[in-house]
Amino acid sequence: MTRTGSVPESVPDALFDCRDTFAAELAALAREDPRVVAVCNDSVGSSKLAGFAAEFPGRLVNVGIAEQNMVGVGAGLAAGGMVPFVSAATPFLTGRALEQIKADCAYSDRRVVLCGQSPGLAYGELGPTHHGVEDLSWLRAVAGLPVLVPCDRVQTRAALRWAHAHAGPSYIRVPRFKVPDLVDPAAPFAPGRAVTLREGGDVTLLAVGTLVSRALAAAGTLAAAGVEARVITTPFVAPLDEAAVLRAADETRGLVTAEEGTLSGGLGAAVAALTARHRPVPMRMLGVDGFAPTGDAGYLLGHFGLTATGLHDAALDVLGRAPRKARR
Structure with missing residues (x-):
């Protein structure tokens, strides 16, 4: 089921690092719930967990560069009644420890919150070994594992709160790219529920994470070209809001x-x-x-057409109109 959330007509200029929101919300949860612990793989700095370690020195487990062990430790803590938030760079958490995610967390139905830091192309020049681009594909294939991709600070807070309350395992992407605030705090956040950020009857832009602000910017330029674009964000890639997608397919001319x-x-x-x-x-x-x-992260986004211009041109293309220029 989709709900409309308020959003400014233009994308705001202020940008925020959702890792800061992740760290602050995790600390808030730890103050409320003594079962909350953090587990990381020598990633205290990149996970922004230094403050958590200082406030809760006995509730952060740093296993070193041993991701499979890290997820196993998280599953063991969950079996003992704790609520572990397992935090590591996306490619290493989901690539190296995929078997443990599948068997120790999902199949065993352990309450482990897997937090993929700096996903996508955020590591830029470090190259494909450090790009976390396969995680959504890998983890959508794991039964019983909700896959969350928040687009701003509001959805990052909501994702952590939801995962903390959820009885089973979950996976959350925590973006490194700075993003604006986009979603009304009153907008729904639940499995299978999308949020419509802008209405439109010509074409629908479905975006997640760091691409949502770019979709809104594209909708603005499309409106100037006489095309009304609906913008939907689906913070749960699994389970997907099927009703919202099918409604968009019925009510607009392309996706x-x-x-x-x-x-x-x-x-x-x-x-x-x-x-x-x-x-x-x-x-x-x-x-x-x-x-x-x-290349750096900005260059790579442009290379793959993951920009407002890329979205604008794809929308015109799906409608059978010539785009302003080639994506690449």
Whole structure:
């Protein structure tokens, strides 16, 4: 079910690091609940956990560079009645420890909150070994594991609160890219519930995470071109808000998905599979296609068309109109 959240007509200039929100909210949860512990892989700095370590020195477990062990420790703490938040860089948490995520957390139904830090292309020049672009594909395939991709500080706080209350495992992306505040705090945050940030009847832009602000910016330029774009964010990639997607397929002439992740198996693939079965509709998918070249994060987003211009052009393309210029 979708709900409309208020959003400014133009994307605000102020940008925020959601890792700071993650750290502050985790500390707040720890003050409220003595069962909350943090587990990391020599990533206290990049996870912004220094303040947590100072305030709760006995409730942070740093296993070193041993991600499989880290997830196993988290599962063991959960089995002992604790509520562990396991935090590490996305590619290492989800790539190296995928078996432990599947077997120790999901299959065993342990209350472990997996926090993928700095996902997508955030590590820039460090290259594909450090790009966390496959996580949505890998983890959508794991049964019983909700996959959360907040787009701003409001949804980051809501994601941690929801995961803390959830009885089973969950995975949350925590973006490194700074993003504006976009979502009304009163907007819903629950599995299978999308949030409509802008109404429109011509084309729908479905975006998650750092691509949501770019989708809103694209909607603004599309409006100037006479195209009204609906903008929907789906903070739960799994389970997806199928009703909102199918309604968009019925009510607009095409869909564009945008994610800072691989095109194989992520948000776009989920939407394509759903609409192919129930509401075939013209569609374009924006994401990472292949290994990235060397360059900083901003360059890489542009290379893959993950920009407001890329979204604008994809929307015109899906409507059969010539884009302003080629994406690449």
